[in-house]
Amino acid sequence: MSLLDDVSIAVTPNGYKAGELYAVVPVPTEGSEEVTNGDFATDSDWTKTGGATISGGQANIDGDGTSYVAITQTNVFTEGIRYKVTVDAVITSGLGLKLQDGANNENIGAITTTGLYEFDFIATSNSSFVIGRRTGGTAFDSSVDNVSVKEYTAADMDVTRATAATRVDEAGLVNYAEIVTGSDIITDGDFPNGSTAWALNGWTISNNAANCSGITANMIQTISGSTNKTYSLTFTISNYVSGNVIPAFVGGNSYSKVYNANGTFTEVISSYSDTRFVFYATSFNGSIDNVSVKEVTRDNVPRIDYSGGGCPHILAEPQRTNLYPHSDNSSTWSKSNFTTTDNYATSPDGTTNAFRGVSTSNASLLYIGSTGSAGTNTISIYAKSNTASDQKFRFFGNGNTTQSSDQTVTQEWQRFEYTETFSFVTWGLAGASVSGTNDILFYGMQQEVGSYPTSIIPTSGSTVTRNQDQFSRDGIASLINSEEGVLFLEIAALSLTSTLEMLSLSDGTYNNVVLFRYYDTSSNDIQVQVKVGGSAQASMLFTLTDATDFNKIAFKYKENDFALWVNGTEVATDTSGNTFSSSTLNKLSLDRGDGNNNLFAKVKQLQVYKTALTDEQLLQLTGESGTDFYESYAEMASALTYTIQ
Numbered sequence: 001m002s003l004l005d006d007v008s009i010a011v012t013p014n015g016y017k018a019g020e021l022y023a024v025v026p027v028p029t030e031g032s033e034e035v036t037n038g039d040f041a042t043d044s045d046w047t048k049t050g051g052a053t054i055s056g057g058q059a060n061i062d063g064d065g066t067s068y069v070a071i072t073q074t075n076v077f078t079e080g081i082r083y084k085v086t087v088d089a090v091i092t093s094g095l096g097l098k099l100q101d102g103a104n105n106e107n108i109g110a111i112t113t114t115g116l117y118e119f120d121f122i123a124t125s126n127s128s129f130v131i132g133r134r135t136g137g138t139a140f141d142s143s144v145d146n147v148s149v150k151e152y153t154a155a156d157m158d159v160t161r162a163t164a165a166t167r168v169d170e171a172g173l174v175n176y177a178e179i180v181t182g183s184d185i186i187t188d189g190d191f192p193n194g195s196t197a198w199a200l201n202g203w204t205i206s207n208n209a210a211n212c213s214g215i216t217a218n219m220i221q222t223i224s225g226s227t228n229k230t231y232s233l234t235f236t237i238s239n240y241v242s243g244n245v246i247p248a249f250v251g252g253n254s255y256s257k258v259y260n261a262n263g264t265f266t267e268v269i270s271s272y273s274d275t276r277f278v279f280y281a282t283s284f285n286g287s288i289d290n291v292s293v294k295e296v297t298r299d300n301v302p303r304i305d306y307s308g309g310g311c312p313h314i315l316a317e318p319q320r321t322n323l324y325p326h327s328d329n330s331s332t333w334s335k336s337n338f339t340t341t342d343n344y345a346t347s348p349d350g351t352t353n354a355f356r357g358v359s360t361s362n363a364s365l366l367y368i369g370s371t372g373s374a375g376t377n378t379i380s381i382y383a384k385s386n387t388a389s390d391q392k393f394r395f396f397g398n399g400n401t402t403q404s405s406d407q408t409v410t411q412e413w414q415r416f417e418y419t420e421t422f423s424f425v426t427w428g429l430a431g432a433s434v435s436g437t438n439d440i441l442f443y444g445m446q447q448e449v450g451s452y453p454t455s456i457i458p459t460s461g462s463t464v465t466r467n468q469d470q471f472s473r474d475g476i477a478s479l480i481n482s483e484e485g486v487l488f489l490e491i492a493a494l495s496l497t498s499t500l501e502m503l504s505l506s507d508g509t510y511n512n513v514v515l516f517r518y519y520d521t522s523s524n525d526i527q528v529q530v531k532v533g534g535s536a537q538a539s540m541l542f543t544l545t546d547a548t549d550f551n552k553i554a555f556k557y558k559e560n561d562f563a564l565w566v567n568g569t570e571v572a573t574d575t576s577g578n579t580f581s582s583s584t585l586n587k588l589s590l591d592r593g594d595g596n597n598n599l600f601a602k603v604k605q606l607q608v609y610k611t612a613l614t615d616e617q618l619l620q621l622t623g624e625s626g627t628d629f630y631e632s633y634a635e636m637a638s639a640l641t642y643t644i645q
Helices: 615-622 633-639
Strands: 007-011 029-033 047-049 053-055 058-063 070-077 082-093 097-100 109-111 115-122 127-133 140-153 157-160 166-168 174-176 179-184 204-206 209-222 230-249 263-270 276-297 313-316 320-322 334-336 338-345 354-359 365-367 375-385 391-397 407-409 414-422 428-431 438-449 464-466 470-474 484-493 501-506 513-520 525-532 535-543 551-558 562-566 569-574 587-589 601-609
Touching (some): 058 127, 070 140, 082 097, 209 230, 313 470, 320 438, 375 391, 391 438, 484 513, 501 601, 535 562, 535 569, 562 615
Antiparallel strands (some): 007 601, 047 070, 053 058, 082 140, 097 109, 166 174, 179 276, 204 209, 230 263, 313 601, 320 464, 365 428, 375 414, 375 438, 391 407, 470 587, 501 587, 513 525, 525 535, 551 562
């Protein structure tokens, strides 16, 4: 029997959308209809208050604004179950409608305009379904039809970050995790001869490019419906001679980056309240072509990361701030015996924004002034030799009183890092201990308060904060067996720290939980635990060889039968302890159940089984890829063509 016959939840680096990471198992399903007479074919099954009526195939909820009007159907929701609620509504006047479970105001959602609405709702009690007018002292006129409530079963994980974040893609490039949500809004971005889409104001069009001859002038295109959105901009500069060009939407509080070199460039810009897209030219002598502006979503997009090569993983990181306000614009940095050229070469993100740095002595310095706070800080940067030989540089801090060892830079891009504890913070790059010139390409200068570096946080004029990643899914009691099961992970810690980071099956609290945690990764320790009513029933510790490597870990829980398996070996057991009553556990989350102690790690596999697997199955689950086992000697002999004597 295949292990897939037993798995109830399987989450891997898979499909996603903003705010959601799709699970492989189970396939999302909808249950039977929980509402009777949702099409209002008859005046029955609903309790009407305050003058609500049912007629003509719809429920009418209207009045003078002084009384509460609602329709109610009892015994619709069951505690802990996730539902899909859909309502077709017409709002003629007033503040609209509220949907609730009978006890909490608008806890399902609100309807303020006419349309078909869909809500995702987890019931907090066994309760009724209520559709009523929203509170307000004005006359209201609303109606609903095609009301539906169905149990919705899926293990797709909810993802919350509320900021953009980068990852390494399958081509090995650093880029933002994003979803393109629209087509190109630029007309004639390839500048055909005779184009009238652009107001040129001194620019000219020829040879499929917009050309500026050293003047200060603005080339503008008006785009309807583009206000207050986020866009990914890509364009190419060619035939560059001198001056600067800045792409932006007119009216923004701050403009985008300044460009003054040949290359293809990509960045994200906001449109603010103006509908005009512009290239600001200051004594610019060069050409622009291949302009593309597409709406993108980056907030809450889960990150499928390929760093390290091979199969991808789900990346979950803590909140961090890049304290360097100009991660790639070295012209704003202070220099001593250090010469730099911005936008000199193609960087690890695939665009021409790597800067060249040439240090002429071991006293060379390239830095930004005080940027952090006293304590543990980590500085990191990508570097690549700009010559045929290896080059060297050093990190420094505390005004050059503390330096790293020489960092050897090869002909391949590598990310270098340095962590230290300082009494004050002035960080930068220094010349190596060797004499002579070092010629190096740099990209992605980053300084973080913390003991290890996280993914690149690009900056262009100010510090930028990336929020922590949070993954959870609740309302899935039907997918978790509270009495017995297996929690399986293929996972690697981001760093060896002493922070307690956890992953759990729970009831939304820390009192009833099946728990995995990095107990003390500074010592490579992990712990698994079952807590019932706040009391530990089973608890096992194990020391990994290296917590930052990917390890396969399975925790079996069953009354008086607990076991921890790591990389194909049973490493701990416990034969005394209780589990939970039926349907207690209803949440899977990368925290301890109540939103605290978030897990920050790289996750290749996350699986939940509804049965306590056998030792042979646990061996197969946690062993090396291709591990097989045989139920009997006869089966093994047959498979290996042995002759049984």
